[in-house]
Amino acid sequence: MNDDRRRALERFLGRATGATAVAVEDLRRLSGGAVQENWRLDLVFEGGTRPGRHACVLRCDSASAGVAASLGRAQEFALLKAVAAVGVTVPEPLWLCEDPSVLGRAFFVMRRIEGTAAGHVLVKDDGFRGDRVALAERLGEELARIHSIRPPRPDLAFLPLPDGAPALVTIARHRAFLDAHPTPYPALEWALRWLERHAPPRGELTLCHRDYRTGNYMADASGLTGILDWEFAGWSDPLEDVGWFCAECWRFGRDDREAGGIGAREDFYRGWERVSGRPLDRAAVRYWEVMAHTTWAVVAVQQAERHLSGVEDSLLLALTGHIVPELEWTLIAMTEAD
Amino acid sequence: MRERPDGRELLAAARRVLREKLLPQLDPSLRHDLLMVINAVSIAERGLALGPAPLDEERRRLAALLGEETGDLVAASRRLAESIRAGDVDPGRPARAAVLAHLRATGRDRLAESNPRRLGRSGEAPAS
Numbered sequence: 114m115n116d117d118r119r120r121a122l123e124r125f126l127g128r129a130t131g132a133t134a135v136a137v138e139d140l141r142r143l144s145g146g147a148v149q150e151n152w153r154l155d156l157v158f159e160g161g162t163r164p165g166r167h168a169c170v171l172r173c174d175s176a177s178a179g180v181a182a183s184l185g186r187a188q189e190f191a192l193l194k195a196v197a198a199v200g201v202t203v204p205e206p207l208w209l210c211e212d213p214s215v216l217g218r219a220f221f222v223m224r225r226i227e228g229t230a231a232g233h234v235l236v237k238d239d240g241f242r243g244d245r246v247a248l249a250e251r252l253g254e255e256l257a258r259i260h261s262i263r264p265p266r267p268d269l270a271f272l273p274l275p276d277g278a279p280a281l282v283t284i285a286r287h288r289a290f291l292d293a294h295p296t297p298y299p300a301l302e303w304a305l306r307w308l309e310r311h312a313p314p315r316g317e318l319t320l321c322h323r324d325y326r327t328g329n330y331m332a333d334a335s336g337l338t339g340i341l342d343w344e345f346a347g348w349s350d351p352l353e354d355v356g357w358f359c360a361e362c363w364r365f366g367r368d369d370r371e372a373g374g375i376g377a378r379e380d381f382y383r384g385w386e387r388v389s390g391r392p393l394d395r396a397a398v399r400y401w402e403v404m405a406h407t408t409w410a411v412v413a414v415q416q417a418e419r420h421l422s423g424v425e426d427s428l429l430l431a432l433t434g435h436i437v438p439e440l441e442w443t444l445i446a447m448t449e450a451d
Numbered sequence: 452m453r454e455r456p457d458g459r460e461l462l463a464a465a466r467r468v469l470r471e472k473l474l475p476q477l478d479p480s481l482r483h484d485l486l487m488v489i490n491a492v493s494i495a496e497r498g499l500a501l502g503p504a505p506l507d508e509e510r511r512r513l514a515a516l517l518g519e520e521t522g523d524l525v526a527a528s529r530r531l532a533e534s535i536r537a538g539d540v541d542p543g544r545p546a547r548a549a550v551l552a553h554l555r556a557t558g559r560d561r562l563a564e565s566n567p568r569r570l571g572r573s574g575e576a577p578a579s
Binding site for chain 1: 484487488490491494525528529531532533535536538540541542550551553554555557558559561562564565566569
């Protein structure tokens with residue numbers, strides 16, 4: 114970010130807060146994020162609505178992303194506002210700027226949170242993330258708060274309502290992708306047929322995170338510090354998130370801890386039930402674990418395709434294609450009986 | 452004749468250098484990248500070791516399932532996928548057991564290349 118941009122950012126923040134002086138300090142780009150750029154920065158305000166020093170992160174579309182993606186930051190900001198308002202632990206969303214004359218693209222600033230999001234670190238027994246039973250329970254509570262948001266919501270009108278049962282909508286989307294893909298995947302078709310035959314009817318829709326798993330929240334020694342990665346959020350069956358969190362493919366090798374490699378299912382369910390005030394239908398979760406493995410397999414094929422097509426040369430994406438057989442193996446075992 | 456060591460043997464030697472010499476010396480921030488490289492080399496090595504036999508077997512099984520000659524593996528596999536989607540192998544249908552056996556056999560062969568450790572984990576693999 115050059116000095117002109119930086120001064121434009123300071124002027125924008127001055128207008129947003131009414132501060133008499135604004136300084137952007139210790140600005141540096143964070144790694145990761147192909148579609149977004151993340152910058153860490155400290156903001157120092159004199160006067161205005163938030164005087165003092167603030168540890169922040171600025172998120173903007175990457176320089177190569179098109180105009181269509183610029184709407185994404187405004188939507189993500191609206192989602193963070195909505196979930197923060199019901200008490201979900203997220204990085205506090207502070208300022209949104211959709212005026213491209215400031216940084217050249219839309220961006221928002223949120224409060225910086227500390228800790229690690231690395232799944233293989235979080236499942237280890239070394240105190241990085243505090244007490245694991247407490248964390249599993251807390252993650253259940255957080256998820257129930259997300260699920261307390263129901264349509265219609267004018268502030269979240271950009272999220273489309275599923276046209277029918279959410280499971281069937283997802284199945285149709287996966288099939289459309291597979292139809293257009295040069296490689297057939299008979300084992301994924303087997304799983305999708307099982308999912309179609311066992312699909313639950315459309316029940317009450319809630320806001321769902323749709324990527325709620327170990328690896329997408331941050332924790333430190335004191336426990337949870339924030340839920341991240343909201344770009345797949347949408348209206349769906351709340352058990353979709355529960356199944357995604359508990360699915361074997363997101364336990365980072367700790368299969369003995371079925372809730373995200375962190376705790377027991379009952380730890381996680383207990384937290385969800387306490388905050389939602391409703392019993393969690395345990396038997397219905399398994400369906401969504403089959404869906405989780407299927408969706409992750411389809412996404413893995415898509416990620417490998419990003420590499421193969423030359424959109425993004427990445428060994429990580431290339432290797433992701435090679436987890437498909439493992440996911441299919443699990444899917445056959447889960448669906449062969451009925 | 453090709454020179455020996457061949458591609459597979461060279462990859463095996465390269466993998467040992469990466470794992471035994473470079474990995475212990477490497478800056479921890481780069482460890483994950485090197486582990487990915489080692490994984491990629493291992494997959495390529497296993498693919499060369501297995502050769503075309505698994506694909507020939509898959510083609511043979513598909514021919515038996517579909518009752519037709521299958522020169523084109525992709526086209527035959529696509530027909531099987533369509534048949535599964537159409538419900539032809541739902542519970543109670545006569546073709547179900549044979550298709551399931553094919554999916555397991557194909558899955559086992561693909562895992563042998565991509566992630567053979569998954570085959571070794573007990574209690575989770577589909578019964579064969």
